[in-house]
Amino acid sequence: xxxxxxxxxxxxxxxxxxxxxxxxxxxxxxxxxxxxxxxxxxxxxxxxxxxxxxxxxxxxxxxxxxxxxxxxxxxxxxxxxxxxxxxxxxxxxxxxxxxxxxxxxxxxxxxxxxxxxxxxxxxxxxxxxxxxxxxxxxxxxxxxxxxxxxxxxxxxxxxxxxxxxxxxxxxxxxxxxxxxxxxxxxxxxxxxxxxxxxxxxxxxxxxxxxxxxxxxxxxxxxxxxxxxxxxxxxxxxxxxxxxxxxxxxxxxxxxxxxxxxxxxxxxxxxxxxxxxxxxxxxxxxxxxxxxxxxxxxxxxxxxxx
Amino acid sequence: xxxxxxxxxxxxxxxxxxxxxxxxxxxxxxxxxxxxxxxxxxxxxxxxxxxxxxxxxxxxxxxxxxxxxxxxxxxxxxxxxxxxxxxxxxxxxxxxxxxxxxxxxxxxxxxxxxxxxxxxxxxxxxxxxxxxxxxxxxxxxxxxxxxxxxxxxxxxxxxxxxxxxxxxxxxxxxxxxxxxxxxxxxxxxxxxxxxxxxxxxxxxxxxxxxxxxxxxxxxxxxxxxxxxxxxxxxxxxxxxxxxxxxxxxxxxxxxxxxxxxxxxxxxxxxxxxxxxxxxxxxxxxxxxxxxxxxxxxxxxxxxxxxxxxxxxxxxxxxxxxxxxxxxxxxxxxxxxxxxxxxxxxxxxxxxxxxxxxxxxxxxxxxxxxxxxxxxxxxxxxxxxxxxxxxxxxxxxxxxxxxxxxxxxxxxx
Numbered sequence: 001x002x003x004x005x006x007x008x009x010x011x012x013x014x015x016x017x018x019x020x021x022x023x024x025x026x027x028x029x030x031x032x033x034x035x036x037x038x039x040x041x042x043x044x045x046x047x048x049x050x051x052x053x054x055x056x057x058x059x060x061x062x063x064x065x066x067x068x069x070x071x072x073x074x075x076x077x078x079x080x081x082x083x084x085x086x087x088x089x090x091x092x093x094x095x096x097x098x099x100x101x102x103x104x105x106x107x108x109x110x111x112x113x114x115x116x117x118x119x120x121x122x123x124x125x126x127x128x129x130x131x132x133x134x135x136x137x138x139x140x141x142x143x144x145x146x147x148x149x150x151x152x153x154x155x156x157x158x159x160x161x162x163x164x165x166x167x168x169x170x171x172x173x174x175x176x177x178x179x180x181x182x183x184x185x186x187x188x189x190x191x192x193x194x195x196x197x198x199x200x201x202x203x204x205x206x207x208x209x210x211x212x213x214x215x216x217x218x219x220x221x222x223x224x225x226x227x228x229x230x231x232x233x234x235x236x237x238x239x240x241x242x243x244x245x246x247x248x249x250x251x252x253x254x255x256x257x258x259x260x261x262x263x264x265x266x267x268x269x270x271x272x273x274x275x276x277x278x279x280x281x282x283x284x285x286x287x288x289x290x291x292x293x294x295x296x297x298x299x300x301x302x303x304x305x
Numbered sequence: 306x307x308x309x310x311x312x313x314x315x316x317x318x319x320x321x322x323x324x325x326x327x328x329x330x331x332x333x334x335x336x337x338x339x340x341x342x343x344x345x346x347x348x349x350x351x352x353x354x355x356x357x358x359x360x361x362x363x364x365x366x367x368x369x370x371x372x373x374x375x376x377x378x379x380x381x382x383x384x385x386x387x388x389x390x391x392x393x394x395x396x397x398x399x400x401x402x403x404x405x406x407x408x409x410x411x412x413x414x415x416x417x418x419x420x421x422x423x424x425x426x427x428x429x430x431x432x433x434x435x436x437x438x439x440x441x442x443x444x445x446x447x448x449x450x451x452x453x454x455x456x457x458x459x460x461x462x463x464x465x466x467x468x469x470x471x472x473x474x475x476x477x478x479x480x481x482x483x484x485x486x487x488x489x490x491x492x493x494x495x496x497x498x499x500x501x502x503x504x505x506x507x508x509x510x511x512x513x514x515x516x517x518x519x520x521x522x523x524x525x526x527x528x529x530x531x532x533x534x535x536x537x538x539x540x541x542x543x544x545x546x547x548x549x550x551x552x553x554x555x556x557x558x559x560x561x562x563x564x565x566x567x568x569x570x571x572x573x574x575x576x577x578x579x580x581x582x583x584x585x586x587x588x589x590x591x592x593x594x595x596x597x598x599x600x601x602x603x604x605x606x607x608x609x610x611x612x613x614x615x616x617x618x619x620x621x622x623x624x625x626x627x628x629x630x631x632x633x634x635x636x637x638x639x640x641x642x643x644x645x646x647x648x649x650x651x652x653x654x655x656x657x658x659x660x661x662x663x664x665x666x667x668x669x670x671x672x673x674x675x676x677x678x679x680x681x682x683x684x685x686x687x688x689x690x691x692x693x694x695x696x697x698x699x700x701x702x703x704x705x706x707x708x709x710x711x712x713x714x715x716x717x
Contacts, residue, residue, distance in 0.1 A: 020649070080535070105502050105532040106424060110461040113429045118462075129648070144648025144682045151701075152646060164593025166616070169681070170645040173701055190592065193429050219596060222426055246596035249603055290597070291704040 002133040002184045003159070003204040003211075004096060004124070007033045011072030011096075011139055012062050014085045016040025016050050020141070021076040024100075026051050028074075030146035032136045038066045041085075059092040072096040074130065074140050082126065083108040090119050098140050099125035099195070106193045113195055123195025129165030129187040142187055143169050156181015157212035158297065159205040159239070161198050163190040163224075164246075167217045171244065171290060175215065178294030183211040190219060197224045199231035206237060213301050214241040215293055216284075218275065220250045225275045229282035240300035241284040242293050248272040318504050318527040319551040322365045324407045325543045326524035330508060333497035335490050337521045338512075340409035349390030352408035353383040359411040362389045366401040367551070374398045379411065412520060417510035418479075419443050420491050422498040430458045433495055435473045435487075439510035453477050465495050486519055487511075501539055502532030559634060563613065566626035573619030573650065575627040583608025585675070585716045586631035586640035588624075588659060590615030594645030594705065601709030602641070607716065610637045618650045624658025625665075632666055632673065639675040641712035646680045646701055652687030655679055660694050671695040675715035678708035 015021050017040070028035035029051055039062035040055045042048075048055040056062045063070055073089040075082060075097060082101045089097050090112075097116065104126045116123050124131060130140015134153040142165065143149030152173035158180050162168040165187040172185050186201060188194055198216055205211045218225050225243075232241065251271045276286045285300065287293045321329065324342035331337050339356050342365065343349040353360050364376030371377050376398050380386035390406045397403075417439035425432045435455040438446045447454045455476030457469050470491035474484050490511065498506040507525040514520060528536060550556065556564070563578025577595075585607050589595045595614045602609055611631055615624065631640050642659050644650070656677065663670040677691055680701035688698040699708055 023649075079531070103531045105529050105535070106504075107461070107499060107502055107529075107532070110424075110429050110431075114461045141649055148648055148682050162593070164591070164596075164645075166591040166645040166647065167593035167597065169648055170594065170597075170705065173646055173680075174704070177702070192426050193424065197427075217593060219593065224426075227427055244597075246593055246600060248600050250596075289601075289704070289706045291706060 001208050001210050002136065003201070003208050004122075004131050004184060004186065005072065005133060005137055005139050007136050008036070009072055009096075009137060009139065010036045010038045010066065010068075010070050011074060012039045012041060012059065012070055012089075012094075013037060013050075013053070014041045014059070014073055014075045014089065015077035016053065016055055017042040017045050017048065018076055020100075021074075022050055024074065024076065024141045025053060027141065027145050027149070028138055029053075031138045031143075031149055032133070035137050035139065038062065038070055059088045059094070063092050069093045072098065072139060075099045075101060077101060079104045083112060086112045086123070087115060090115050090121050095121045097121065097123045097195070098128065098130045099123060099189070100128065100130065100140060101125075102127040104191070106191065109191065109193045109195075113193070116195065124186065125189040125195060127191050128189035128194075129168065131187070132182075132185050134182050134185075140187070141165075142185065152176060153185065154181040156183065157210060157301075158182050159208070159211045159214045160185035160216075161201055161214065162187055162217035163219050164217055167246070171215055171217055171293065174290050175294055175297075178298075180294050180297060183208060192222060198228040199224070202228070202231055202235075202237065202239075205239060206235070211239065213297050214239050215297065216241065216243045218243055218245050220247045220272045220275070226278050229278050229284065232282045232284065240297065242296050242300065243279050243284050243286045244290055244293065245272055245276055245286055319530055319533060319545075320367050321526045321528070321543070321551070322367065322404060323363065323523060323525070324365055324405070325545070326526040327407075327521065328543060329497060329501065329526050329539070330494075330521045330524045333493045335493050335508070335521050336519065337524075338410050338412050340407065342405050342407055343390060344394075344405040346387050346391040346394065349406055349408050350383050350387040353380065353386035356408065356410045360386050361409045361411050362386055362393055363407040363409065364393045364396060364398060364403040365405045365407055366398045366403045368399045368401045371398060376403070409522070412512055412522065413515045414510070414512045414522075415515050415517075416513045417522075418487070418513065418519075419446070419507075419509045420487075420494055420511050421505070421507040421509070422495055422503070423505055425458060428458055430461060431495065431498060433457045433459060433469065433473050433491060435477065435491060437477050437479050439512070443507075443509065459495055465492060467492055470495070482517060483513065486517070490519060501526075502529045502536055503527060504529050559611070559630070562630050563627070566623060566630055569622060569626065570620050573615070573617035573623065575613070575615050575619040575623040577612070577614040578627070578630070579612040581609045581611055582636075583610045584636045584638060585712065586610045586634060586637040587613060588615065588628050588631055588640050588642045589613060590644040590650065591647070592616060594643070597645065597705050598643050598709055601706045602713060604706075605710045605713040607709065607713035610634050615644060615655065616650055618654065619658075621654055621658045621661065624655045625661040628659040628662035629666060632662060632668070639673055639716050641675045641709070641716070642677045642679065643705070643708050643712065644679040644681075645705060647682050649682065651683040652679045652681060653683040653690055656687040656690045660690065660696070676708055676712045678703055678705075
C-alpha cells in the first residue's frame with residue numbers, strides 16, 4: 001500500500017493554466033496508471049482544457065462537474081492568492097491539499113493549516129513538490145516528467161520524507177540504485193511552518209504494511225527533527241529511520257541567529273550538530289553521506305547488506 | 306570557515322530599528338515614552354528640549370551590545386543630550402555606523418513588565434508571552450523564573466478575545482488595575498503582530514509609571530521577508546526603501562551582482578549568491594542540493610568561493626550570468642557545476658549557460674569546468690552539448706559526495 005494517495009485518488013489542479021502547472025498536469029497524467037485529474041481551476045478560464053482536463057472558474061464548478069467529492073488539490077497559484085485558493089478547496093470538501101507555491105507568508109500558511117484541521121483535511125507544503133507512489137501515481141511535480149520519475153522511483157518498502165523537493169528524488173534514486181524501492185515519497189516543503197511535519201506523517205507510515213523503513217532529509221532551522229525524535233520515542237516506532245542532514249556548514253557561520261523569544265516557546269532551536277545528536281538519541285541514524293543510506297537501512301532492517 | 310559576514314537569504318526577516326519599532330507600537334494604539342529619532346546633534350537637542358526633562362540617548366543600530374559599547378547614555382539637560390548625541394552618532398558598534406539616535410524621555414518607572422508575540426512553529430500558531438519581570442531577556446526569565454512567564458496560544462482564524470490576554474497576564478499572578486490596564490495593550494500587540502506579518506513583536510520593558518499608567522519604553526520588531534510585497538504601506542510610512550534589505554548584514558558587491566543576474570528575467574532561480582573567500586567557484590543547486598554539496602566540498606578539504614542556488618528552470622542567460630560572475634571572481638580558477646537530480650530545471654539549459662559563460666570569457670570549457678554533475682530532465686541533450694566541448698558528464702551514478710570530491714581534486 002501507500003500513504004496519502006493511491007491509484008483511485010481524484011484531484012484537481014488550481015492555477016492549471018500557468019506554465020509550470022500545465023507541465024505538472026502532463027507529468028501526472030503520464031505517470032504510472034495515470035492520475036485521475038478531474039478538473040483544473042483558473043478564474044475566468046471556464047471552458048478551456050489543459051491536456052484534456054476541463055478548466056473551471058471555481059472549485060465548486062469542478063466538484064459539480066465531477067458529480068462526487070474530489071479528494072485532492074495541487075495548488076500552484078501565486079503567493080498572494082494561495083490562501084484564498086486553499087480555503088476554497090477545503091470549503092469545497094477537498095481533504096488533501098498539496099501547495100507547490102513558494103514564498104507564502106507564514107501567517108497565511110498558519111491560517112490554512114488551522115482551517116484544514118477544522119475540516120479534517122491535510123496540507124502538504126507549501127514550497128514542496130508533492131507526493132509520489134512509485135509506478136502508481138504522482139501528485140505534483142515530484143520526480144519531473146514521467147520518464148524521469150521512472151528512473152528515480154521504484155516500488156518497495158521505504159518511506160521517504162524530505163524538506164527539499166529535489167533531494168526527495170536524489171535520495172529515492174540512491175535507494176532505487178541499491179535495490180530499495182519506495183512505498184511513498186513525500187516532499188513536505190522547507191518553510192518555517194508547513195502543513196505536515198515528519199512527526200505528523202509518521203503515524204501513516206507506521207500503519208502502512210508495505211513500509212519497513214524511513215529515510216528523511218533534513219536541514220538547519222526549526223524544531224521538526226526534535227518533534228520527530230519525540231514521536232519516535234513516545235510511540236516506540238517499529239520503523240528504522242535513517243536521516244541525512246544538509247547545511248552543517250551553517251553552524252559555523254557568524255550572525256546566524258537561532259532563537260530569541262521563540263526559544264522559550266518551543267525550546268531552544270537546534271543547530272545542525274544538536275539536531276544530529278537529538279536524532280541519534282532517538283535511535284535515528286544520521287548518515288554522513290547519502291550513498292551510505294541504503295546499506296545503513298538494510299542493516300537496520302535486518303536484511304542482508 | 307571564512308565568510309565575508311553573516312549569510313544572506315537564510316531565514317531572512319526584515320529587521321526594524323528601535324525608533325521604527327516604537328512607531329509601529331504607537332500606531333497600534335499602545336502608549337510609548339515621549340521622544341523621537343534624530344540624525345543630527347541639533348535635532349537631538351531639539352527633541353531633548355521638547356521632552357523638557359531627563360532623557361536617554363540611544364544609538365540606532367541593527368546589532369546587539371549597544372550598552373556595553375557606549376551607545377546608550379543619559380542626560381539631564383539639553384546641552385548634555387546634544388553632547389552625548391554627537392558622541393554616539395560618531396560611534397560605530399560592531400562595525401555598524403548608527404543610522405541616528407533615539408532621544409527618549411527617562412520615565413519614572415514603578416515596575417517593568419515584558420510583553421511579546423512570536424510564532425510557535427510546532428503548534429503553528431502565534432503565542433502571546435507576558436512577564437512581570439521586564440527589562441531583562443525573556444529567555445533568562447524563563448530559565449530562572451519559569452513561573453513568571455505567561456504563555457497563551459492564539460487562533461489564526463478566530464478574532465482574538467480579551468480573555469486570552471487576561472489569562473496570560475493572570476498566569477503570573479498580576480491582578481487588579483494592572484491586569485485591566487495591561488489587557489488592551491497585549492491585545493493590540495497581538496493585533497499588530499498579525500496585521501504586519503511580524504515574526505517577533507516585543508515590548509521590553511513595558512513600564513508601569515508612578516501614576517499607574519503603562520508605556521512601551523523599548524520595542525523590538527522583525528517582519529517576515531516574504532510579506533514585504535503586502536506591507537508596502539507600512540514600509541513606506543516608516544521610510545524603509547526597497548533597496549534596504551534589513552538583513553543581518555549588507556550584501557557585498559559580488560552578492561549584489563548575483564541578485565542582478567537573478568533579477569534579469571523571471572524564469573527560475575540562479576541566485577541566493579553568498580560570498581566566501583575560497584578558490585573553488587560553485588554553480589550549484591537546487592536548495593537542498595546546494596546545502597548538501599557545499600558541506601561535501603568542505604568535507605573534502607575544498608574552499609568554496611561562493612554559495613548559490615539554481616532551481617526552477619532558469620534561462621540560459623541566467624545560468625550563463627551566474628557562471629560568469631563566479632568565473633570572474635578573484636582567485637577563482639575553476640567552477641564546479643553540480644546539482645541534485647533535477648526534474649524541473651533542464652540539464653541542457655544549465656549546460657548551455659555554463660559553456661556560454663566559459664566561451665564568452667575566452668576560456669576552454671573543458672579546462673574551466675572542474676565537474677558537471679547534473680542528472681535528470683533532458684540529461685541526454687545536456688550530455689551531448691558537454692561532449693561537444695569535451696567536458697565529461699557525471700550522471701546519477703556519481704553521488705553528490707563523490708562529485709564534490711572530484712571537484713576538489715580537479716581544483717587542486
